[in-house]
Amino acid sequence: MKIIVPANNKGGVGKTKISILLSEYLSQVLKKRVLAIDFDPQCNFSQRFLTMEIDPAAPGGKIPPVHPNYDPNDTDTIGPEGRSSIADIFFGQLILPYPTYITSLELSPAHADRLLAAESVRRNEVIEKVHDQFLAFIQSPELSDAYDVIIIDTPPSKGPLTMGAIKAATHLVIPSVMEEAPIQGVYGMLQLWMQESIRREQLRPLELVGILPNMFRQTNLHRDMLKSLSSAERIGKYVLPVCLNQRTSFAEVDAEGAIPRSIFDLPDSAIAKKEAIAVCECITERVFSGGT
Numbered sequence: 583m584k585i586i587v588p589a590n591n592k593g594g595v596g597k598t599k600i601s602i603l604l605s606e607y608l609s610q611v612l613k614k615r616v617l618a619i620d621f622d623p624q625c626n627f628s629q630r631f632l633t634m635e636i637d638p639a640a641p642g643g644k645i646p647p648v649h650p651n652y653d654p655n656d657t658d659t660i661g662p663e664g665r666s667s668i669a670d671i672f673f674g675q676l677i678l679p680y681p682t683y684i685t686s687l688e689l690s691p692a693h694a695d696r697l698l699a700a701e702s703v704r705r706n707e708v709i710e711k712v713h714d715q716f717l718a719f720i721q722s723p724e725l726s727d728a729y730d731v732i733i734i735d736t737p738p739s740k741g742p743l744t745m746g747a748i749k750a751a752t753h754l755v756i757p758s759v760m761e762e763a764p765i766q767g768v769y770g771m772l773q774l775w776m777q778e779s780i781r782r783e784q785l786r787p788l789e790l791v792g793i794l795p796n797m798f799r800q801t802n803l804h805r806d807m808l809k810s811l812s813s814a815e816r817i818g819k820y821v822l823p824v825c826l827n828q829r830t831s832f833a834e835v836d837a838e839g840a841i842p843r844s845i846f847d848l849p850d851s852a853i854a855k856k857e858a859i860a861v862c863e864c865i866t867e868r869v870f871s872g873g874t
């Protein structure tokens with residue numbers, strides 16, 4: 583089972599968009615059995631596939647809707663409120679993924695308040711309460727039997743949730759806008775990748791798929807930054823030969839009630855669809871061929 587994590591500790595670089603595209607491409611186009619996991623308390627990944635609700639206990643956050651398979655008489659499979667989120671593993675509860683509009687794609691959504699609680703766990707408890715619990719969940723035989731691929735969307739930080747996702751991952755993708763602050767985040771993520779690779783047992787390597795230029799604009803700044811990054815002695819070899827440009831179509835398909843629902847439902851002539859396919863093909867080829 584492949585576990586792909588798009589990560590960058592800088593915000594606004596398009597991690598969620600990459601997570602959405604990979605989830606839809608792998609399930610809808612390649613017909614893989616995919617589990618999408620939302621580790622970001624902002625819940626944007628979850629909102630793409632579910633109608634999230636306002637948390638009455640924390641009005642600034644969101645919670646998943648009642649699960650469609652919830653049975654109030656059976657509390658062994660889901661909590662008494664009938665909701666399930668990936669954060670439940672940190673509270674000793676079972677996880678019940680939600681179906682999505684794509685048959686082979688299921689989602690374990692975020693729960694803003696509970697994920698923030700996990701993110702703020704004391705430093706001396708992080709390994710036991712976040713990393714180990716999530717890794718045990720990811721490595722469970724039930725998940726390996728049910729899914730071919732897991733995609734984990736991460737928050738813009740180097741906190742316990744991002745580190746937990748990286749420790750569970752088999753493959754890391756680093757998206758970045760071609761600007762100074764996001765590229766500094768690339769260097770930080772490369773350092774984390776190297777540190778994690780050293781800690782890993784040889785039978786469970788963490789492969790770096792590459793650095794993805796994202797939300798690219800045809801400006802001198804973006805072109806110059808990409809050229810500089812691609813020619814850097816130690817980093818240039820990791821820059822992917824594809825990029826996603828800043829296009830209105832990517833935002834339009836994410837709007838509530840949008841038709842078509844996915845970028846992959848656009849006509850084959852659509853430039854945004856061609857770019858999305860090229861990026862997803864590049865990433866999945868590296869993931870499933872075992873190369874970097």
